[in-house]
Amino acid sequence: MRVEGLGLIERIPHVGARVITLTPSKLVELYAVREALEGMAARLAARFINEKELKELKRLLDTHSSHVEEVDGASYFHQYGDFDFHYRIIQASRNQKLIGLLCDELYHLLRMYRYQSPKQHARPIEALSEHKFIYKAIEDGDEELAEMLMRRHISGSRKLLEQRIASESD
Secondary structure (H helix, E strand, O other), X not given: OHHHHOOOEEEEOOOEEEEOOOOHHHHHHHXXXXXXXXXXXXXXXXXXXXXXXXXXXXHHHXXXXXXXXXXXXXXXXXXXXXXXXXXXHHHHOOOXXXXXXXXXXXXXXXXXXXXXXXOOOOOHHXXXXXHHHHHHHHHOOOHHHHHHHHHHHHHHHHHHHHHHHHHHHO
């Protein structure tokens, strides 16, 4: 029951199993955890990333920049795995526990939310700019700055989510 272990299924006595629905409060909690863990991942990536990974991360950002320009800032290039900026940084942290928590657990829950709530208010131009600053801090080996910028980046997404939740409850 890997799906259940990831927290994607809940068992209800005398009813059975069902796919979870993320409540707004659960989602905000997830973002708080994500902010802390991805900040740590960025700090560690600044310490451990190698030249090949840096070149691949730069190439990925260039691809994302092209996409944002092509769509005139209407959306960001959302991909998973090797095509995701965050995933690459997490992998470069070299911390297997952190990789497992973020890539194998937390991201599945976030993807489920995106599926359940496709109406998202993104900030593609800001996100891309923030990614570039995070990249530069990692490239420079500035662990403290990389962590702070990643935390600020995730915090911006969390605040946007909280605004959307507040406007939907009005």
